[in-house]
Amino acid sequence: MPMQPIAIQLIVEEHRAIANVLHVLQAVVDDARRGIAAPDFERLRAVLVYLDEMPARVHHASEGGLLFPLIRERCPALRPVLARLEAEHERVERIVRELGHALSAWQVMGEGRHEAFELLARTYVEMYLGHMKVEEGYVLPVAMDYLDEADWQKLAVAFEHQRGEQAQAALRKHRELYERIVAKPSVN
Template sequence: MPTPSAIQRIIEEHAALATVMRTLQATVAAAHQAGAQPDFERLRAMLFYLDEVPARVHHANESELLFPRIRERCPALRPVLDRLEADHGRGETSVRELEHALNAWQVMGDARREAFELLLHAFVEGYLGHMEVEENYILPVAQDYLSAADWRELEAAFGAPGHASGAVGAESHRALFERIVAGGGGR
């Protein structure tokens, strides 16, 4: 069976999130190496993306649509799915902590840079590990256990009017992503 488009969409979202996280790390590292202040507005745009896209789109697709189907078809995965959903909630809290640490760095100066960098490193490592579990364990099991009808229903739900993955939101998130990777981030 070819890879369902719902899985492809999740993997693409993961790739975009990983790109933003790595761009955030690289931007902070480049400023540090240059002995300069970073573009705080650009860093805020990246953190906004890392808060907005998972909370409004990505986690909704997983937690509200995909994970319940997997729980039905493969009850043995319930503990892993529970942990992943708990990670989703912690991720949102972690982004808020990063936003606060970024503000502290900007307002209080370089004395707060290291605290931001440490939080960022922990966040990125944790999030990348989370996505690895989903891609290497959950999605392959989902492919084995969910039927073609399940995948058709999931794809329809992912694109349903009013769903978090709606066209207007997706387009604005895509535009923000493009600005971030192109070196911009603000308006």
């Protein structure tokens, strides 16, 4: 099997990291629901900061700004799917901000606001995992078929440029935050 293009490798790596953080969110919400642990608000905050910053500034920017436009050119049949995925980027970015508000309300106002946070969190996790599944199961394989070597070279340069010096510092911070989030085992 030929080496995967660097753009695909980065996207898949970022999906793994996002999915791991989504599973932490789910685990903390499950623990709080079962009453086996007091809600770990600090960890939830870290989770939401990560999910607010990393996808929007790095991952969605690469997909929507670099990869999708090229796929759109090479494979017009995929345009409706790509439009849906871009609408979902906006949607998950909006929901994660709403989750921040819902978390504050839960922390400040107490148990009466627990359920609202939980429902929104479950919707968000499900939507985001489904989104990445469509990208990995359908869009990336089609891209592998339709983009040629020159396209992948061009994308490699564009991805590297996008993750340039300034972005590297932010990426390092996101990586540190990620390590902090996934390091702590959930209670069960």
